[in-house]
Structure formats: structure tokens, C-alpha cells
Amino acid sequence: MLDISPTEWTAILLSLRVATVATLVATPLGIGVAWLLARRDFWGKAFFDALIYLPLVLPPVVTGYLLLLTFGRRGLVGAWLADHLGIVIAFRWTGAALACGVMSFPLLVRPIRLSIEAVDRRLEQAAATLGAAPWRVFLTVTLPLALPGVLAGMVLGFAKAIGEFGATITFVSNIPGETQTISSAIYSLIQTPDGDTAALRLVLVSIFIATAALLASELFARRATQRLHGN
Amino acid sequence: MLRVDVVKKLGEFTLEASFTSEGRVTGLFGASGAGKTSLINMIAGLVKPDRGTIALDGETLDDSATGLHIPPYRRRIGYVFQDARLFPHLDVRQNLDYGRRMNRLTEDPAQQKRVIQLLDIGSLLDRRPGKLSGGERQRVAFGRALLSKPKLLLLDEPLGALDEERKREILPYLVRLRDEAGIPMVYVSHDAAELRQLATQIVMLKGGRITAFGGVKVLTSS
Numbered sequence: 001m002l003d004i005s006p007t008e009w010t011a012i013l014l015s016l017r018v019a020t021v022a023t024l025v026a027t028p029l030g031i032g033v034a035w036l037l038a039r040r041d042f043w044g045k046a047f048f049d050a051l052i053y054l055p056l057v058l059p060p061v062v063t064g065y066l067l068l069l070t071f072g073r074r075g076l077v078g079a080w081l082a083d084h085l086g087i088v089i090a091f092r093w094t095g096a097a098l099a100c101g102v103m104s105f106p107l108l109v110r111p112i113r114l115s116i117e118a119v120d121r122r123l124e125q126a127a128a129t130l131g132a133a134p135w136r137v138f139l140t141v142t143l144p145l146a147l148p149g150v151l152a153g154m155v156l157g158f159a160k161a162i163g164e165f166g167a168t169i170t171f172v173s174n175i176p177g178e179t180q181t182i183s184s185a186i187y188s189l190i191q192t193p194d195g196d197t198a199a200l201r202l203v204l205v206s207i208f209i210a211t212a213a214l215l216a217s218e219l220f221a222r223r224a225t226q227r228l229h230g231n
Numbered sequence: 232m233l234r235v236d237v238v239k240k241l242g243e244f245t246l247e248a249s250f251t252s253e254g255r256v257t258g259l260f261g262a263s264g265a266g267k268t269s270l271i272n273m274i275a276g277l278v279k280p281d282r283g284t285i286a287l288d289g290e291t292l293d294d295s296a297t298g299l300h301i302p303p304y305r306r307r308i309g310y311v312f313q314d315a316r317l318f319p320h321l322d323v324r325q326n327l328d329y330g331r332r333m334n335r336l337t338e339d340p341a342q343q344k345r346v347i348q349l350l351d352i353g354s355l356l357d358r359r360p361g362k363l364s365g366g367e368r369q370r371v372a373f374g375r376a377l378l379s380k381p382k383l384l385l386l387d388e389p390l391g392a393l394d395e396e397r398k399r400e401i402l403p404y405l406v407r408l409r410d411e412a413g414i415p416m417v418y419v420s421h422d423a424a425e426l427r428q429l430a431t432q433i434v435m436l437k438g439g440r441i442t443a444f445g446g447v448k449v450l451t452s453s
Binding site for chain 1: 304306
């Protein structure tokens with residue numbers, strides 16, 4: 001039964017690529033946003049906070065449609081990107097990565113934010129009296145101490161990106177080899193008369209990937225905690 | 232020489248302090264809540280005075296009239312906190328080296344060796360702060376502050392979290408620090424006995440005001 005066909009492999013590899021790129025691009029951005037939310041007060045913070053978490057509560061099809069309106073070829077940003085930089089992301093795998101990145105962003109940001117909030121500010125003060133400018137305090141004290149949260153956020157974000165369906169299919173459709181991820185492949189297969197076995201194979205694969213990701217995050221978190229507490 | 236002339240509203244009361252210290256160790260004496268920590272936090276630059284000036288060796292660090300406030304990381308003022316505040320993710324060696332790296336100073340193995348010997352922390356270098364006793368942690372904190380080559384060293388009840396036995400263990404190191412390191416210090420304490428051993432000059436603080444100033448003798452009159 002675990003005889004995975006070439007089209008299924010394509011979908012699996014595409015999903016991994018999309019989720020990896022989405023996570024890697026979103027992480028630095030997520031760290032910046034988490035730091036802003038954890039450590040700074042600014043005008044409109046409550047609104048900004050809500051905006052970040054919006055993809056979590058909006059119907060995914062709404063997020064996907066908004067992405068299409070913004071980043072589609074005739075969209076405000078999409079048209080500009082196509083005309084000036086020659087970049088088209090609608091109906092491409094990069095568009096799938098964007099959709100997954102947006103959808104997983106709240107899950108990525110939350111653990112990072114919590115772990116930055118948990119960093120003892122008195123240690124940051126101590127670093128300042130030792131001559132560290134704010135950005136160096138962040139890089140040498142805050143970020144290393146928040147590392148378990150960063151890893152947890154990355155894994156959660158990755159897992160969400162792997163499984164993302166609604167926004168992705170709305171924004172970039174379901175094109176085999178280009179935008180057909182595991183989720184959309186399963187969706188297509190269960191609508192095909194003889195697709196059950198293949199769908200089940202992909203279901204097993206996605207269970208495997210999700211479990212592996214969770215185990216990896218557990219391992220990272222344990223290592224990071226050990227490192228921090230000096231054992 | 233340290234010149235302080237500041238006003239700061241602190242919740243219930245207002246801290247008003249004006250003094251000039253030239254001693255090697257200025258003891259800042261007073262009960263808890265007298266405003267001692269707020270005062271040295273202002274000297275460190277961690278807290279901004281509402282009004283007034285702070286100057287060290289002729290360089291103005293704070294001046295509310297011109298809006299000048301040099302941030303802590305540009306002051307070159309070392310700070311030893313009551314709770315050590317060693318970085319838990321770095322070992323002792325990296326903690327000691329932190330200030331040198333942040334101030335982009337060249338390595339000075341001779342000074343490093345001297346400080347490590349002075350504080351007797353050579354055997355702790357590869358350990359993490361989590362594996363140190365309270366007294367050891369505080370000694371490493373002294374070393375970390377000293378090795379950033381500060382122009383002034385602030386010590387906020389550095390023995391406050393230790394029991395009597397540990398205090399007796401650490402005091403001789405502080406006396407050696409005073410006599411050998413050659414860095415002026417401001418030493419905060421509510422323990423007159425401790426200050427009699429260490430301070431060369433006393434600033435007495437009560438309810439946010441300076442009530443006495445002078446040699447160690449002023450401690451006996453209290």
C-alpha cells in the first residue's frame with residue numbers, strides 16, 4: 001500500500017518545500033513582530049496585535065481571497081510586482097508559500113512572544129551596564145534565552161504550513177506539480193472514484209510528517225532548556 | 232569625581248539628592264525604601280532623573296536642562312546587583328568576557344588573570360551560573376563588572392542576598408578589590424558594620440533626602 005506514485009511524491013516534496021520556505025521567511029519577521037509586541041508600547045498596538053492574529057480566526061477562504069485580491073496579477077501589490085520586478089506569485093508555488101506563511105504566522109509568533117516576555121529584563125539591564133547597545137542585548141541575551149520559544153514557534157508554524165488548505169487552494173488553486181500540496185492532493189483524490197487508497201497513503205505521510213515535526217520540536221526544546229539551565 | 236544633583240518622583244515620596252564624592256568607596260547608607268537603589272540606578276543611567284545633573288570625572292551624563300541623557304551602555308559604569316544577574320546561557324568564562332566584547336576592548340590576559348586570582352574564581356570558569364553557590368555567583372558578578380573596565384563601580388547591596396557566613400567569606404575580597412583594583416566605587420548598604428569596613432566616605436539617605444555626609448564616623452552617630 002505504501003507504494004507512493006510519482007505524482008504523490010511531487011505533492012509531498014512540494015508541501016515540504018512550501019512549508020520550509022514559508023517558515024524560514026516568516027521566522028525572522030515573526031521574531032521582530034514578537035519583540036515589538038513583547039517589549040514595545042506604541043500607538044495602535046492593540047490593532048496591530050489583532051491584525052497579526054486575524055488569519056487564525058478568519059475563514060481561510062477569506063484570507064485566500066484577500067491574498068488573491070492583493071497579490072493576484074491584477075491585485076494592488078501583485079500588479080506592481082509583475083510590472084516592476086517581473087515577479088508573479090499567483091498560481092505559483094511561491095504563492096502557496098505566501099499563503100502558508102500568512103496562515104501560520106499567528107502560531108509562529110505566539111510562542112516566540114511568550115518566551116521573549118519571559119526573559120528577565122533585569123538580565124537585559126545588566127547587559128546594558130556592561131556596554132551592550134540595545135540590538136546587541138537582543139542578540140546576545142534576549143534571543144538566546146528565548147530560543148526554545150523560537151523553535152517551538154517554527155515547528156508549530158511549519159506544521160500549520162504543511163497542513164494549510166483553504167487559503168492556499170483559494171489563492172493558488174490546485175495545479176499538480178506547481179501548487180498541489182499534500183492537502184489539495186488528498187482533496188482531489190477523495191473526489192476521484194478510485195482515489196481512496198492513494199488518499200490514505202498521503203494521509204499516512206502527513207501524519208508521519210506532523211509527528212516527526214512535533215518530536216523534533218520536543219527534542220530541540222529539551223536541548224535548549226538544558227543549555228539554558230546549565231545542566 | 233562623581234557629582235550628583237537630582238530630583239526624582241518615586242510614587243509616594245520624592246528623592247532629592249545632591250552630593251559630590253571623591254572617596255575611593257562612597258557608602259550609600261539608609262534603610263530599605265530610602266531611595267538608595269533608585270539613586271544608583273540614576274547614576275547607572277537605568278533610570279532618568281526628573282530634574283538635575285549627574286557628572287563623572289568632568290563628563291556630564293545627565294542634564295535635564297539640556298535634555299542630555301547618556302544611555303547606560305555608553306557610560307562605562309559597572310554595576311553589581313544584589314542578585315548577581317549572571318547570564319544563565321553563558322559559562323563563567325563567557326560571563327567574565329561579556330563586558331570586554333560589548334565595549335570592543337582588546338583582550339587583556341594580564342588583567343583577566345589578576346581579577347580571577349583576586350576573586351579566586353579560577354576553578355569556576357567552565358561552569359554555568361546554575362551550578363554556582365550564591366557566594367560564587369556574586370564573586371563572578373564582581374569580576375564581570377571589573378573586566379568591563381568601568382570608570383566607576385556601583386554595588387547595590389552585593390552581600391544582601393547572602394547569609395552571615397557567606398558575607399564573612401566575601402568581605403575580604405571586597406577589601407582587596409577596593410585596595411587593588413583602583414576603581415572608585417559607590418557601595419549601597421543598610422548594614423553599618425559592612426560600610427565601616429569598606430567605605431571611605433558616607434552618604435546617608437533617609438526618606439529620599441540626604442541626612443548626613445562625611446567620613447565613616449557619621450555612621451556611629453546614627
